[in-house]
Structure formats: C-alpha cells, structure tokens
Amino acid sequence: MSFVLVQVIVGGLLLGAVYxxxxxxxxxxxxxxxxxxxxxxxxxxxxxxxxxxxxxxLGAGPLVGAPIAMLVLATLGxxxxxxxIRDIMKGxxxxxxxxxxxxxxxxxxxxxxxxxxxxxxxxxxxxxxTLELFGIRVQASRLLAGIVALMVTLGLHLxxxxxxxxxxxxxxxxxxTAAQLMGIRPDSMQAVAWAIAAGATGLAGALIAxxxxxxxxVGETLAxxxxxxxxxxxxxxxxxxxxxxxxxxxxxxxxxxxIGAIYQDIVVYxxxxxxxxxxxxxxxxxx
Amino acid sequence: MKFKHIVGLLCAxxxxxxxxGGALAEDKVVKIGAVFPLSGNAASAGNHxxxxxxxxxxxxxxAHPELGNFPLAKNVGLAGLGGAKVEVxxxxxxxxxxxxxxxxxxLITEEKxxxxxxxxxSGITLTASAIAEKYGIPFLTGESVAANLTERGFxxxxxxxxxxxxxxxxxxxxxxxxxxxxxxxxNVALVHDNTxxxxxxxxxxxxxxxxxxxxxxxxxxxxxxxxxxxxxxLQLKEKKPDVAIMISYTSDAILFAKTFQAQDYKxxxxxxxxxxxxxxxxxxxxxxxxxxxxxxxxxxxxxPGSPTAxxxxxxxxxxxxxxxxxxxxxxxxxxxxxxxIDRAGSTDPAKIxxxxxxxxxxxxxxMMGYKGVKFDDKGQNxxxxxxxxxxxxxxxxxxxxxxxxxxxxxxxxYKGW
Numbered sequence: 001m002s003f004v005l006v007q008v009i010v011g012g013l014l015l016g017a018v019y020x021x022x023x024x025x026x027x028x029x030x031x032x033x034x035x036x037x038x039x040x041x042x043x044x045x046x047x048x049x050x051x052x053x054x055x056x057x058l059g060a061g062p063l064v065g066a067p068i069a070m071l072v073l074a075t076l077g078x079x080x081x082x083x084x085i086r087d088i089m090k091g092x093x094x095x096x097x098x099x100x101x102x103x104x105x106x107x108x109x110x111x112x113x114x115x116x117x118x119x120x121x122x123x124x125x126x127x128x129x130t131l132e133l134f135g136i137r138v139q140a141s142r143l144l145a146g147i148v149a150l151m152v153t154l155g156l157h158l159x160x161x162x163x164x165x166x167x168x169x170x171x172x173x174x175x176x177t178a179a180q181l182m183g184i185r186p187d188s189m190q191a192v193a194w195a196i197a198a199g200a201t202g203l204a205g206a207l208i209a210x211x212x213x214x215x216x217x218v219g220e221t222l223a224x225x226x227x228x229x230x231x232x233x234x235x236x237x238x239x240x241x242x243x244x245x246x247x248x249x250x251x252x253x254x255x256x257x258x259i260g261a262i263y264q265d266i267v268v269y270x271x272x273x274x275x276x277x278x279x280x281x282x283x284x285x286x287x
Numbered sequence: 288m289k290f291k292h293i294v295g296l297l298c299a300x301x302x303x304x305x306x307x308g309g310a311l312a313e314d315k316v317v318k319i320g321a322v323f324p325l326s327g328n329a330a331s332a333g334n335h336x337x338x339x340x341x342x343x344x345x346x347x348x349x350a351h352p353e354l355g356n357f358p359l360a361k362n363v364g365l366a367g368l369g370g371a372k373v374e375v376x377x378x379x380x381x382x383x384x385x386x387x388x389x390x391x392x393x394l395i396t397e398e399k400x401x402x403x404x405x406x407x408x409s410g411i412t413l414t415a416s417a418i419a420e421k422y423g424i425p426f427l428t429g430e431s432v433a434a435n436l437t438e439r440g441f442x443x444x445x446x447x448x449x450x451x452x453x454x455x456x457x458x459x460x461x462x463x464x465x466x467x468x469x470x471x472x473x474n475v476a477l478v479h480d481n482t483x484x485x486x487x488x489x490x491x492x493x494x495x496x497x498x499x500x501x502x503x504x505x506x507x508x509x510x511x512x513x514x515x516x517x518x519x520x521l522q523l524k525e526k527k528p529d530v531a532i533m534i535s536y537t538s539d540a541i542l543f544a545k546t547f548q549a550q551d552y553k554x555x556x557x558x559x560x561x562x563x564x565x566x567x568x569x570x571x572x573x574x575x576x577x578x579x580x581x582x583x584x585x586x587x588x589x590x591p592g593s594p595t596a597x598x599x600x601x602x603x604x605x606x607x608x609x610x611x612x613x614x615x616x617x618x619x620x621x622x623x624x625x626x627x628i629d630r631a632g633s634t635d636p637a638k639i640x641x642x643x644x645x646x647x648x649x650x651x652x653x654m655m656g657y658k659g660v661k662f663d664d665k666g667q668n669x670x671x672x673x674x675x676x677x678x679x680x681x682x683x684x685x686x687x688x689x690x691x692x693x694x695x696x697x698x699x700x701y702k703g704w
Contacts, residue, residue: 011517117330121572130549139549213541217328221512256518261509
C-alpha cells in the first residue's frame with residue numbers, strides 16, 4: 001500500500017472520529033425523543049465560540065475551554081428543553097422541524113450580531129502542532145479530538161447501558177407513560193438527555209475549534225454531516241454514530257484522493273442511500 | 288360650524304402640502320440598490336462591501352475638498368441632479384443565487400431603485416442581473432469576475448473590474464517574467480471550488496494557458512465550504528507542481544492554509560486569485576502561515592495625502608480593517624455608476640444606460656489602478672487591469688509586479704510559515 005494512501009486513510013479516520021464526536025449528541029436526542037434538532041450544528045458553533053472566548057479572555061487552551069463549553073452548552077440544552085422542546089414535542093413533526101430550525105437561526109444570528117462575520121481561528125500550536133508518527137503526519141489537535149470522540153462514545157454508551165440514570169432515560173424513550181407509572185419523571189429524564197447531548201456537542205465544538213475556522217455559519221457546514229452520520233449509524237445508537245462517522249470519514253478521504261474531491265460527496269451519499277435501502281435502521285439501530 | 292369648515296380646509300391644505308413636499312423631497316434622493324452577502328459564509332466579504340459603499344456615499348453626499356478633483360467628491364450630492372443625494376438600499380443575498388434574484392426583484396419593484404450593484408459571488412450576479420435586464424434597470428458589478436457575465440448579450444449589464452481573461456494575461460506574463468529570472472514555472476496546478484466563480488475562472492485559465500503553449504498540469508476541484516481538504520493537499524504534495532493557483536472563497540482559503548501547514552506542504556509559488564485570499568479575515572487568521580502568497584490587485588494605497596490614502600483612512604475608520612482589493616473594486620464600481628447618473632442628469636434608467644455607455648474616465652479620476660473606464664458593447668471595461676501583490680510579512684500585501692508598479696521585489700520561493 002502506497003505511503004500516501006496510508007496518510008489518506010489515517011486522515012480519513014481522524015476526520016471520521018470528528019464527525020462521530022459531534023454527532024453523538026444528535027443521535028442521543030433523536031433516538032431518545034424522536035426530536036430532530038435542526039439547531040444541532042449551531043450548538044457545535046456555540047461550543048467553538050466558547051472555546052475562542054476562553055482563549056482570548058483567559059489565554060487557555062481546550063483543557064479549560066472544553067469543560068467550560070460542555071457546561072455552557074449543557075445549561076443551554078436544559079434551557080432549550082424547558083423553553084422550547086417540551087412544548088413542540090406535543091405538536092406535529094412540522095412544529096418540531098420549524099421550531100428547532102428557528103432556534104438554529106436565532107443562535108446563528110445572535111452570534112453573528114455579537115461577533116460579526118469575520119472568520120476566527122485559534123493558533124495552530126495550541127494543542128501542539130503536527131506530530132509525525134512513523135512518517136504519517138497527524139495534527140495533534142485532530143488526534144486529541146479523535147481520542148475524545150472514542151472516550152465520549154464509550155462514556156455515553158456506558159451511561160446508557162450500565163447506570164440507573166441511563167436505564168431511566170431509555171425507559172422514558174421506550175414508553176414515557178409506563179415509565180411514569182414506575183416513578184420516573186419523563187420531564188427530568190428528557191431534560192437530562194438534552195443536557196448530556198448538548199454538553200457532548202459543546203465539547204465537540206471546543207475541540208474542533210482548535211483546527212477548524214470559527215464563523216457563525218459553520219453550523220450549516222457541519223450539520224448535514226451530522227445528520228448523515230446519525231442516519232447511517234442508526235438513530236439512538238452512539239456506537240453506531242462512531243462507526244458510521246469513521247466509515248464516512250474514510251470513504252470521503254479515499255474517494256477525494258483517488259477519484260477527485262468533487263465526486264467524494266457522490267460516492268458517500270450513493271453508498272449511504274444504498275445502505276439504507278437494504279437496512280433502513282442504519283448500522284446499529286433497532287429494527 | 289364655520290370654524291370647523293376652516294379647520295377642515297386647513298387640514299386638507301397642510302396634508303396636500305406635506306404630500307407635495309414629500310414628492311419634492313423624493314426627487315432629491317437617488318435610490319440605488321446593492322445586493323451583497325450580508326449573511327452566510329461570505330458575510331465577511333459582504334459586510335466589507337457595505338462599509339466601502341457607505342464611505343462612497345459619504346464622499347458623494349458631502350463636500351470633501353481634501354479629495355481634490357476626485358469625481359463627485361467636491362460637491363454636496365450630485366451636481367447633475369441639482370444636489371440630489373444618493374441613498375443605497377442594501378439587500379442580503381444570503382449567499383444564494385435564488386435569494387439574490389428575489390432581492391433584486393424586490394429592490395426594483397418595491398424600493399424602486401434606479402440602478403443596482405453587486406453581488407460579490409459571480410453565481411449571484413448572474414441571476415440578479417438577469418432580473419435587472421428584464422426590467423430595464425442598469426446593473427453594474429465592480430467585483431464579479433466570471434467571464435460569462437458579459438457574454439449573455441445583455442444591454443443593461445456593466446462591469447468595471449478586470450475579469451478572468453485579463454487575469455490569465457497578468458498571471459501568464461508574471462510567470463514568464465519569473466521564468467526569465469530563473470524560477471521554474473513549468474507545471475501549473477489549479478485548485479478551485481465548484482461554484483460559478485471557481486469553475487469559470489479555472490476554465491478561463493486552462494483555455495488561456497493552453498493557447499499560450501503551457502497547458503495546466505493538474506486540476507484539483509473541490510466542493511466549496513469543504514469540511515476537510517487533506518486529500519486535495521496530498522494530491523498536490525504528490526504531484527509537486529511548480530505553481531499552485533488557488534481559486535477559493537475565504538472559508539476554504541483558511542482551511543487550505545491550515546492543511547498546508549499540517550501536511551508540511553509549500554508550493555514553490557502560491558498564486559491566489561483574490562477572493563478569499565484578500566479577505567481581511569484570511570490575513571488575520573492565517574496570514575502568518577501564508578507568507579509569500581501572491582495575489583492580484585488593482586488597489587494601492589498611494590502616498591499620504593493622495594485621494595486613495597484618504598479613502599483608505601475613511602474606510603479603516605468605518606470598517607476597522609485595511610482596504611482590500613475587493614472592497615476597493617466594489618467602491619470603484621459604485622463611483623462609476625453614480626458618475627454616470629450624474630452625467631445623465633436624470634434618474635431615467637434609459638438615460639443612465641446611455642451615460643454608462645458613454646463613460647470615459649481617465650486613470651487620474653479613479654481610485655483603482657485601472658488604465659481607465661470605458662465599456663465595450665458587451666458592457667465590459669476594456670481598460671481594466673491588475674498588478675501582482677505579495678503577502679511578504681504575513682500582514683500586508685505589497686505590489687511586486689510589473690516592475691513599473693512594484694513597491695518591492697518578489698520574494699521566492701513561497702515561505703509559508
């Protein structure tokens with residue numbers, strides 16, 4: 001295998017891990033509550049701006065920025081749940097779509113109004129520049145994001161399957177009336193789900209900010225990838241999002257290199273549609 | 288009863304005077320529409336365009352004796368229309384050709400603008416100007432460079448900026464000069480996005496270079512607003528071109544700069560086709576790792592006290608950033624449009640069209656370094672030109688070619704970081 005090809009695949013895996021990182025929050029909310037959060041990309045964007053503010057105001061990197069972004073976004077998640085989601089969930093699908101889409105625009109243009117349209121970036125060496133491992137060049141910032149992606153996936157999976165909190169959340173997702181009869185408050189569980197999902201998304205944004213540009217519209221660019229990753233991985237399945245993300249990253253990188261970047265989307269989406277044709281629930285979704 | 292009648296009559300009289308007064312006031316304002324990306328991914332460029340036009344309006348509507356004989360600066364308002372003031376109605380094209388078209392329609396039919404300018408992205412200028420053509424409203428673009436904009440047989444479309452075919456000549460002559468100085472320039476790679484701008488400029492360069500006997504060695508096309516460009520950079524790293532011509536908007540330009548650094552790739556010559564590489568956002572975020580990047584420009588600040596230096600200062604106060612080539616070209620286009628309205632002495636679109644066709648501005652009347660402004664029958668300024676500038680310190684561009692316009696000598700190879 002040619003050396004460059006290895007580099008392409010490694011790059012693809014790292015890219016895919018980043019896709020998985022910012023999709024895990026979306027799959028949690030979508031799987032648990034059947035709510036399609038069109039503001040998801042903009043949550044990532046907010047996480048990026050929090051990281052930027054932490055850097056400019058405190059001079060600190062993602063070690064401080066990521067936890068703060070997580071907390072800020074988790075709080076926002078709870079606020080959004082009680083302020084918007086709880087009510088639109090009672091309505092038709094259209095209300096959910098328009099509601100979260102409206103939220104997306106509100107967040108995007110509030111940031112636009114406050115920060116302006118200029119593209120912002122964090123310095124390249126904030127997380128240590130580029131490493132060379134066995135001749136393969138790996139950006140330390142992307143490697144960190146990739147490792148955190150794995151940890152977040154593992155963490156969320158363990159939370160949902162091994163803890164009582166997780167069981168309660170899954171119970172509410174399965175049948176909220178029955179869960180209520182068992183003494184579980186659906187409201188609290190759903191708010192917790194939103195807090196966790198938004199927090200994970202904020203964390204993703206803070207890490208992505210170390211190697212990607214920060215602009216109010218970056219949510220648009222990233223959201224569509226998140227939706228594809230979640231659909232391919234299976235709604236509600238966090239491990240599915242990881243596998244799907246990695247797969248999409250590698251396919252995108254390889255087809256971009258071998259065929260041409262213009263065609264990489266065609267390859268990814270053809271495979272995506274083809275796969276869903278045979279298995280609509282995605283890689284790891286429930287049938 | 289009688290008193291009531293008198294009061295009623297007085298009210299009617301004052302209302303009609305107010306209306307008449309309003310009508311008179313309306314004659315004193317010339318409304319021009321401006322369609323730009325004020326939101327979306329190109330919002331940085333769009334907002335800089337807005338600032339540039341606002342400075343131009345200040346110059347036109349107020350007396351600025353310090354600008355000397357610069358057209359429209361001396362008087363308050365437009366002398367040809369009895370001192371009428373110019374008002375710009377801005378519309379956001381949101382980065383979408385369909386929205387740009389709708390906004391142009393709204394400006395024409397509801398805001399009743401007498402002329403239009405814009406729209407930054409060639410793909411949007413394409414649709415917006417089609418509406419203006421249909422309604423018989425002059426549309427002047429100062430900055431969109433896709434060749435086909437003036438190949439549609441339109442009668443109401445005008446363009447002041449040099450276009451892709453002009454840049455092909457500039458780039459080819461520049462590279463020929465560099466070759467004569469001993470620099471290897473045989474393999475040229477084009478890196479461009481898939482928008483109207485990227486595709487059209489890439490095609491023009493490919494055709495132009497082939498005609499001159501140096502076909503393009505590598506064409507790397509990518510979808511605009513990419514999430515990752517590692518594959519493209521690896522392609523370049525593998526093929527090792529002598530020259531990489533980058534045709535990108537700001538978001539992708541920043542991503543390429545960062546990926547170049549991550550992959551430790553430095554093309555021997557990096558030549559950028561303006562757009563993203565001129566955006567102050569680009570310079571602020573990745574200028575320091577893009578040292579030595581060449582670019583094209585028709586803007587030069589000039590000596591202190593010159594009209595261009597004063598305009599640059601006004602622009603910096605308005606926008607917070609240094610004047611860049613794109614904002615300068617937009618402002619120049621606007622000045623040419625308003626100058627035509629002034630010469631027409633009327634807001635009748637047909638008269639403005641005739642005045643535009645008769646435009647013959649000399650270099651000393653311009654803020655950009657064009658050889659003049661004169662439109663051919665396709666609406667293209669035949670005297671538009673550009674020089675090559677270089678980001679030598681990572682912060683400011685300086686003119687480096689041709690020798691006659693150069694402030695400093697070109698620095699090779701590309702330094703990067």
